[in-house]
Amino acid sequence: MKKAQLKENLYRWFFGLFAFSSLIFLVGITIILFKEGLPLFKEINFFNTIAGRYWYPTYEPPEFGMLPLILASFWVTVGALFVCVPLGVGSALYIHELAGDRQKAILKPLVEILASIPSIVYGFFGMVIVAPLLQDWLNLPVGQTAFTGSLMLGIMATPTVCSIAEDALGFVPKGFREASFAVGANRWQTLTRVVIPAAGSGISTAIILGMSRAVGETMTVLMVTGGAAVIPKSFFQPVRPMTSTIAAEMGETVIGSTHYHALFAIGLILFFITLVFNIVAEFISRRFRIKLGLGR
């Protein structure tokens, strides 16, 4: 009896350790980001960094204005939304509401496969196929632009948006649909007037998490956005989002230098942006469950 209990306790500890390891990693990463990122703001004032218009880390004297990078991330992410929201929400609606069992059996795994393709493959595809095509069609000086990045990121975020939006549709109680049909509504009316509004905040959550994925994506944007650290004036010019800046420059910088700290500071900002996205998403989805009476 005692021995069994000891064994049980051992199991508990063992698996508890795994469960809490993610917390340890989170804390560790946060500490490192702060420790390595904050020193930048001792050297340069925070506002001058965030709103600085020039990112010339290797010039003499160097400049560490992050505005071009932040704006680039912003543009590319917003652009990606225009791709992943219609595609992701649209396919979720189709899969959940209209597709028959057989189509579902094909489409759902397909979306998952799309989600599991490594980002380098998207980057490669964007660089080798999409960028030259766009350059040709739109008559641009270079094919690697904010637009190309948006397009690729949008496609990459589509599976995320789609599967979360589909879950949200699945949470809509069957009774809502039945009630709608029972007063004579057709499928389309039921979808637009009952199902989508009821799943609305769940769908918003999907969109925010898709955005969060787009902001944090590195490899693809590094390969397809062209990498020019200037404030973007048009969608069809090369830009350098925050993530690709870190990826491209971290290898060439001296550990402990201002440039090194600046890259960590970018990481810190990114960390906060995605944190806010995730908190907002969590908040909305919790309210969503309460609204549908699932939380009680």
Next chain:
Amino acid sequence: MADKIRMKLENVNFFYADTQALYEINLDIYQNKVTAIIGPSGCGKSTLIKLLNRMNELIPNARCEGNIYLDGHDIYDPKVDVVDVRRRIGMVFQKPNPFPKSIFDNVAYGLYINGVKDRHYINYKVEKSLKDATLWKEVSDRLHSSALQLSGGQQQRLCIARTLAVEPEVVLMDEPASALDPTSTAKIEELIQELKEKYTIVIVTHNMQQAARISDYTLFLMLGKMIEYDVTNKIFTNPSKKITEDYITGRFG
């Protein structure tokens, strides 16, 4: 039985994929009467009531044979618009299922989707339906707050109001009071008595006393087969089959 027949079922068989759920149902439903369907769990009560306004068509692979008439017209005729059938034959469900919208919008929903635009008419109809569902007094000062804040019994009456707003001729109710407390149940029963002045009502219930109290006709169903159908009084005082008596007196089920 001089009552006027409103709906008629002829040789109805129903299948979920391969399993048959209803066998040879022949049934007359009378105007301005309450028809109760009773029987043990899983005997096909919900299946039968859903057939009456084609809600079963939402179930994949289900199949219905036979004919169901409303005023002599087959409601399953391919020329008949299912939307029209459901508007004329409304349904209230076991679990109150108000939309996560305001009280007003819940009741007005059926009007909106049927293309009613006239604001005055909608206002009038919402008030009237809420009054008919005996809910008006409790909610008239908060029509624009969420329907989900109402109690279970109020929600169910709201669902009844939503059904009444599109002016159905027949109202189907699948255990409308089974999720409610005794006070709310009493209110719903009272309401049903009032509603039958204007509507024809079919109600599924698990509760024998309830069937005896509120219905005029009772159908006893078992394993998908009609065992007995007669005026309620006869079913409950002098059933012609032994098995009906056993069920009613609680010897099984």
